[in-house]
Amino acid sequence: MTRIFFGFVVFLLLLNCNTKEENTSYVISIEKSKVLNELKKKNIPPPPSGFYSYNNLIIDQKGDFYFYQKEYTPWHCIPSERDTIPDFFNIKPIEIIKVPNNSIVDFIKQNVASKNEMKRMLVIASQNDTIKNKALLSYLNENQLRTFSARITTQEEDTVLKYKKNNEFYNYEDIKWNQNRIILPLIKPKL
Secondary structure (H helix, E strand, O other), rough: OOHHHHHHHHHHHHHHHHHOOOOOOEEHHHHHHHHHHHHHHHHOOOOOOOOOOEEEEEEOOOEEEEEOOOOOOOOOOOHHHHHHHEEEOOOOOHOOEEEHHHHHHHHHHHHOOOOOOOOOOOOOOOOOOOOOOOHHHHHHHHHHOOOEEEEEOOOOHHHHHHHHHHHHOOHHHOOOOOOOEOOOOOOOOOO
């Protein structure tokens, strides 16, 4: 009986050694914590919060990809506690394009990685905390982009994406924004 038990344990150990664990997901909150802990250990202050880039990729709750570009990216020279709340970025539904899931890597290679040095940055915003697309994760691990960051979508991205998907008329002034989650521009009163 002891031989059978010992044999079974050895079999399980060998089976465990042969299974190759793949990186099949990227958990945004865990990866962010790892980076912040590493910086803290090295006594390096965290970089100022940045929400947007020239290239922005949105992953919706279903795992579908949407992409938009913006020439102007708001950035604060003096970081403050308010930098945890994104500025209104003036995204319009027409600026967002849907990217087929099976061609996301080719799309990034053509529209991001082929750009000049300063425009080779990508911000990945996900409505979920986890990114699960294996092809995208594999490509990001190859590190062909200048840099990328991953975060949860902003209130503005969620709102504009909803209008885009529903093919509805969008006017940011008609939206009831949660001003604890977005810094809105000054709106001139209507006369």
